[in-house]
Amino acid sequence: MTNRRIIAGSVAVVALAAAALTGCSGGGDGADSGSNGETTGTLDFATDKAAWKGDFESLNETSGGDADITLKVTGYSDADQYDAFIKQSFRTSKAPGLFTWHTGETLTELVDEGLVAETTDIWQKAIDEGWVDESLAEGYTYDGKQYCVPMNIAYWVMFYNKHAFEQNGLSVPTTWDELDTVATTLTDAGVTPYYQTATLFTFQWFQHLVASTDPDLYEGLTTGDVKYTDPEIVEVMNVWLEQMENGWFSDPGSSTDPAVGLKQGDFAMIDFGTFYAGNLAGAGMTPDDYGMFAIPAVNGALEETPVAVESGPICVAESSAQKDLGLAYSEWWMSDTAQTAWNEAHGDVAFNPKATVSDPALAELGSEIADGDYVLYDRFFEAMPSDVVNVAIEQFGAFIANPGDPMPYLETIQAEADSYWASQD
Amino acid sequence: MTTTETRTAADVRSPHPTTPSHPPKSPYEWSARGFVAPGVILVAVLLYLPLLWTVYLSFTRYNGLGSPEWVGLENYVEMFADAGFLTSAANTLLWVIGTLVVPVGIGLGIALLTWNLAGGIWLRLPFLIPYALSGIGVGVIWSFILSSGGALDQALAVVGITDPPRWLLDAPLNTVVMIFASAWQGVGVNALLFTIGLQSIPKEPLEAARIDGAGGFRLFGSVLWPMLRPLTAVVVGLSIVASLKTFDIVWAMTKGGPGTVSETLALTMYKETFVNSDYGLGSAVAVFLTVVTLLASVLYLRQQLSPKREF
Numbered sequence: 001m002t003n004r005r006i007i008a009g010s011v012a013v014v015a016l017a018a019a020a021l022t023g024c025s026g027g028g029d030g031a032d033s034g035s036n037g038e039t040t041g042t043l044d045f046a047t048d049k050a051a052w053k054g055d056f057e058s059l060n061e062t063s064g065g066d067a068d069i070t071l072k073v074t075g076y077s078d079a080d081q082y083d084a085f086i087k088q089s090f091r092t093s094k095a096p097g098l099f100t101w102h103t104g105e106t107l108t109e110l111v112d113e114g115l116v117a118e119t120t121d122i123w124q125k126a127i128d129e130g131w132v133d134e135s136l137a138e139g140y141t142y143d144g145k146q147y148c149v150p151m152n153i154a155y156w157v158m159f160y161n162k163h164a165f166e167q168n169g170l171s172v173p174t175t176w177d178e179l180d181t182v183a184t185t186l187t188d189a190g191v192t193p194y195y196q197t198a199t200l201f202t203f204q205w206f207q208h209l210v211a212s213t214d215p216d217l218y219e220g221l222t223t224g225d226v227k228y229t230d231p232e233i234v235e236v237m238n239v240w241l242e243q244m245e246n247g248w249f250s251d252p253g254s255s256t257d258p259a260v261g262l263k264q265g266d267f268a269m270i271d272f273g274t275f276y277a278g279n280l281a282g283a284g285m286t287p288d289d290y291g292m293f294a295i296p297a298v299n300g301a302l303e304e305t306p307v308a309v310e311s312g313p314i315c316v317a318e319s320s321a322q323k324d325l326g327l328a329y330s331e332w333w334m335s336d337t338a339q340t341a342w343n344e345a346h347g348d349v350a351f352n353p354k355a356t357v358s359d360p361a362l363a364e365l366g367s368e369i370a371d372g373d374y375v376l377y378d379r380f381f382e383a384m385p386s387d388v389v390n391v392a393i394e395q396f397g398a399f400i401a402n403p404g405d406p407m408p409y410l411e412t413i414q415a416e417a418d419s420y421w422a423s424q425d
Numbered sequence: 426m427t428t429t430e431t432r433t434a435a436d437v438r439s440p441h442p443t444t445p446s447h448p449p450k451s452p453y454e455w456s457a458r459g460f461v462a463p464g465v466i467l468v469a470v471l472l473y474l475p476l477l478w479t480v481y482l483s484f485t486r487y488n489g490l491g492s493p494e495w496v497g498l499e500n501y502v503e504m505f506a507d508a509g510f511l512t513s514a515a516n517t518l519l520w521v522i523g524t525l526v527v528p529v530g531i532g533l534g535i536a537l538l539t540w541n542l543a544g545g546i547w548l549r550l551p552f553l554i555p556y557a558l559s560g561i562g563v564g565v566i567w568s569f570i571l572s573s574g575g576a577l578d579q580a581l582a583v584v585g586i587t588d589p590p591r592w593l594l595d596a597p598l599n600t601v602v603m604i605f606a607s608a609w610q611g612v613g614v615n616a617l618l619f620t621i622g623l624q625s626i627p628k629e630p631l632e633a634a635r636i637d638g639a640g641g642f643r644l645f646g647s648v649l650w651p652m653l654r655p656l657t658a659v660v661v662g663l664s665i666v667a668s669l670k671t672f673d674i675v676w677a678m679t680k681g682g683p684g685t686v687s688e689t690l691a692l693t694m695y696k697e698t699f700v701n702s703d704y705g706l707g708s709a710v711a712v713f714l715t716v717v718t719l720l721a722s723v724l725y726l727r728q729q730l731s732p733k734r735e736f
Contacts, residue, residue, distance in 0.1 A: 080699040087489040087702075106702075113490045198594065198683045252683075253573030253594045390701050398684025401594045409684075 035323035040068035043325050046089075046096040048082035050075030055346040062341040067332040069325065071098070090115050090319060097322025098329060100151055101315050103139045104382035110315070111142045117316040117323055119330060120146045126334040131352045139311055139378065148313035149330045152342075153351045154273035155369055156204055156308035156379060158295045159280065162288065164191055164268040172293045176212075179296050183248045186268050195258050195270040196249035202396035203389075204271045204308070207380040209236045211306040212297035215377065218306075222383045224421040228392075228414040229407070237399070237406035239298070244403040252400045259283035262290065271295065273310055273379075274362060275348045287361045294369055304375040310382065311351070391416040476715075483708035493705070500709035509685045510710070513693040516600050517669060520689060521721075523604035524611070524668040529660060531608060532615025537645065539616070540623045549620065553613035560610070564677025567606035568593070571678070593679050596686035603687070607674050611667075615660055622656035623649070658729035662722060669718045690714045 045056065053075040060070040074096075076082035083106075089095045090113075101107055110116045123146040126132045132150070140146045165171070165182075168189050173179040183193035196205070211218040213236055220226025226233065243249065250267045259279040262270055270276070280290050297305045314333060316326035332338050339355035347359050349366035357363035369376075381389055395409040483500055485493035504510050535552060539545035555563065570576045571592040581589045593599045626649065634648045650657075672691035675681060681688035681696065688696070690710060698707025 080695075083702070084489065084699050090490070109488060109490055115490065199680055251573040253591055255568050255572035255575060387701060387703075390696075394682060394684050397682050398686070401591075401683030 036321050037324050038322070039324050039328040041325060042070050042072050043098055043322055043329055044074070044096045045071045045098040046074045046076070046082070046086065047100040048076045048079045049100060050077040052346060055342070058345045059338070059341055062337065063329070063332060066335075066337055067328060069329045069332065071329075090317060093319070093321065095317035095320040097316060097320045097326035099315055099317065101148065101313050102382060103311055103313055104378070104384075105386045107140075107148065107313060107315075108142065111147050115318055116147045117318045117320075117327060118145050118147055119149055119316075119327065122146070122149060122327065122331045122334060125331065126352075129335075130354060131334045131336060131339075133351075133353070135376075136311065136351060139382070140313065148315040149334055150351045151312045151314045151333075152275070152346075152348055154275045154310045154348060155294070155365070155376075156208075156271065156273050156310065157292050157365065158269050158271055159262065159276060159290055159292055160269045161262055161265055162291050164265055165291075172291065173296055175300055176296045176298050177300075182269075183243070183246070187247055191265065192250050192267040193248045193269055194243075194250065195261060195267045196244075196252050196400055197254075197258070198252035198397040198401040200393065200397075201272075202393050202400055203380040205240060206236070206392075206396055207308055208271065208295055208306075209240055209298060211308065211377050212295070212302065213299050215302070215306055215375070218377060218383075222378075224417060224424075228410040228417060233410060234406060237410065240399075241403050241406060244400070249400075252397075257283065259285070274365065275346075277359060277362060278347055281347075287359070292361060292365050294365070294374060304373050306377050307369055307374050308379045309376040310379040385417075385420045387420045388413065388417045479708045479711055482704055483712045485705045485708075487704040488702045489704055496705065500705045501713075503706060504709050504713065509688065510693060512685060513688045513690050516597070516688060517671070517690045519597060519600050520604060520607075520668040520671045521665055523601065524607065524664050525661060527604055528608035528611040529615050529664050531612045532617075532660070533619050533657075535612065535616040536619030536623055537649075540620060545620075549613065549616050551613075552616055555610045556614045558610060560607075560673030561677045563606060563610045564674040567603075567609070567674075568678045571602055571606070593687075594683055599679055599687045603674055603678055606678070607671070610674075611664075615664075618656060618660050619653065622653045625656075626652045655730065658726065662726050662729070665721050665725060666718055669714065669721065690717075 047053070047056065053073050056071055056073045064070050076085065086096075086099055086101070101110070107116075119140070123132070123137050123140070126149075127134050127137070136150060136153070137146055140148055140150070160172075164186065168185050168191070170182050170185060173182050186193045194205075207218070210221065210233065214232065217226055217232050217236075221228070221233075250261065254261070254266075256266065258270055258272075259276070260283050261267055262280065263283050263285050274292070277290075277292070294305060294307050314330060316323055316330060320326060333342075334352065336352050336354035339350050339352040343350050343355055344358050347362065348357075349362050349369075350357050353370070357366060368374075377383070380392075384392065392413045395413050399406060399409045482493060484495060484497055486496045486499070487493035532552075535549060539548045542548065558566075568575075573591065573594070577592070578589050581587075590598060592602050630648060630652070631644075634644055639647060670691045671689045672695065675687060675689055675692055676695075679687045681692045685693075691714065694707050694710040694714060696707075697703045697710060701707075
């Protein structure tokens, strides 16, 4: 009798637990839309850009009157924690109506699982209205359909300390040789030319060196046709190594905020996305203190100078009860009204050419890159498979911390790339 | 008179010698079971099921979306073949040794020096305060001190050392200095525990030892240390478990880098799971870490706390 009760009790516990577990894991195959059809109201918005929460909320003034939608923003400051939360939310009925994500392979994963809502109609309208250049749709297109809309675009350019340049009689370089001369002059004057760190943002100099030496070489890395151990890549790494040996980069172990470092003149230049203007403003710098320029190509024979571009998406969960509301906001978000308001609040170059860019320096740089002899390429973070990106960032960090023979670092990255591409066959 | 003496031979053979095989259940027992049931269910659902789920995931390839794909032992093979994993395991071992030598050793030293000392509590207090901080907080504080050009480098520059070691960039120096940062936090609580242990030692054997002429190291080695053994077993056991799961301070100070040279197993588990979205491999590392932690704890505590062991 007791045994039977124990067995029955155990079965009940296991059944309860299994039900709980099933509840947690349901919907993994792409749950059906739970949309309630509403297109006005309060929209739950999750983002890993917690620092921008105020900027997003300030848009409610415009969107409330314009689209009758207000955002309820939940900001995560830890990107990894945020990614895990979003992935798990798809298994519940609480998937956010709107959330920020990444382009590239991680967006492909969501699309493949049927987890994000299609936005083809929104893109078509935006293109027809002239709100967005058709070429931007490429990073959002899967099997001819679009998913998500761009939250922003950012060009990866060089910020520089105007005072450091003026004090050393330097002007903005337009060729690679001129940039090298700037670096040499600054070094001779006791000023470290470039900022560099061994953690996270370790890839930008590599991406520029490769893409502006040979755009096809960079493209080959994204497809696996070029190996990180190929002689051309090794040569690029040796250029980087030589610059490090010249003393052109800041101490990679410093924990000083780079925006503060640039302001203090600890170094004169920093390669970052245009959104970094906001960080510099936060550190107390004004456009009188800093400037921006597109980094000249290593290979002067290139007809167009490659500029890395980053575009982060805003997505709607297919299974969200707020799917229609999220899509309505996405459509409004693409408009010039929304993008002007966003630029006023946040400040960056704009993907919508009809939007007004409030910062004159950013507006000028955006126009120059859009209209001049420049060609855009996807930033390393989004362009490469994420498995490779994670290992590469670590290995570039190790190379920066201990400059030397690049081969061991490149071999480690290539081993991950081999494993990734083999799994794709 | 002991219980054993009153047992019959039949009782000894039975696994439940004093209980009938089908005892009647009183209403009290049923209501007691009712009170315990929610707790049992919660523990099963929140602790054991996730554990089983993690073990299952360790045999799959899974990116956190869709359904896990069964791959057998592939994750374990990949884990042991990865040089980065072996570095993590070596660093974790260094943490275990380091936290035994540094915070436990210093904690014992402080307890001994301040024991029976007038105002000893006030001498121990400053060491105890850092224990109130979170590991991440300690990591942030120490990264300001130890980063290149940080507080320590500036202090060294004042005394003429202008080319100090690269504290957080070179391995295994970065792991060693992080162990010291961790010791800064943990030494106080160890000192407190050892003090409690010292205060619980009966006065008579100490007085007898002193009358026999024991003092200093002789008193410590022959009397105090053996009598502290039960408490030392607990402190060392806790220290081993804590060091095996070292994560927060390393995450805050080096993120496991440069590259992966200062990673610990807990950090590898986190990075594989949440940074690389390789839930299968991350789970395999978690299972390995769990097995090592359980084995180390059980073996150590059984060996230390065995009643057969004589002083």
